[in-house]
Amino acid sequence: MTVLTLIRGSITDQRVDAIVNAANSSLLGGGGVDGAIHRAGGPEILAECRALRAARYGRGLRTGQAVATTAGRLDARWVIHTVGPVWSATEDRSGLLASCYRESLRVAAELGATSVAFPAISTGIYRWPMDDGARIAVRTARESVTAPVEDVRFVLFDEHAYGLFEAALAAED
Numbered sequence: 812m813t814v815l816t817l818i819r820g821s822i823t824d825q826r827v828d829a830i831v832n833a834a835n836s837s838l839l840g841g842g843g844v845d846g847a848i849h850r851a852g853g854p855e856i857l858a859e860c861r862a863l864r865a866a867r868y869g870r871g872l873r874t875g876q877a878v879a880t881t882a883g884r885l886d887a888r889w890v891i892h893t894v895g896p897v898w899s900a901t902e903d904r905s906g907l908l909a910s911c912y913r914e915s916l917r918v919a920a921e922l923g924a925t926s927v928a929f930p931a932i933s934t935g936i937y938r939w940p941m942d943d944g945a946r947i948a949v950r951t952a953r954e955s956v957t958a959p960v961e962d963v964r965f966v967l968f969d970e971h972a973y974g975l976f977e978a979a980l981a982a983e984d
């Protein structure tokens with residue numbers, strides 16, 4: 812049975828098979844989680860991202876999609892890069908945010924990962940409201956996780972995010 816857990820801390824400190832990166836479509840690095848992952852994981856990750864851009868993803872990775880690379884020096888086997896939608900007050904993009912969790916879990920299962928760590932995708936630079944982002948994350952992970960993934964962790968950077976994920980988990984039960 813899959814267990815969803817919450818952790819307060821940095822995603823770069825997780826020891827799991829796969830760490831999910833809140834990337835942008837360029838795959839060439841950015842701020843927030845993306846910057847932290849490339850800083851901690853070293854240049855090998857960026858080198859693979861560049862190779863992906865040169866091959867299958869010449870126009871970048873589309874919003875809601877996911878692709879894996881090495882995890883470099885991180886204590887993980889893979890980084891799964893996914894591109895969250897930018898929050899919009901006028902357009903409902905929640906299907907794309909759900910797709911990030913679903914596609915990342917699909918890639919993780921395909922790779923044979925048993926444990927996956929997620930950040931709260933889109934809730935930083937992309938401004939998605941944390942309470943809604945938490946509900947989408949928890950619901951989609953529960954619905955779409957498949958074997959061999961059995962350990963899904965949401966790694967929240969601060970107490971506020973942690974509390975909202977806790978509430979989203981409690982509401983599901």
Ligand code: ADP
Nearest residue numbers: 821822833843844847895933934935936937968
């Ligand atoms: P996005 O561009 O998808 O919004 P960000 O990286 O800006 O992605 O932020 C996503 C969420 O991750 C935010 O809630 C932010 O506070 C949080 N965050 C930033 N750095 C880390 C980290 N090292 N570990 C876990 N979460 C982080």
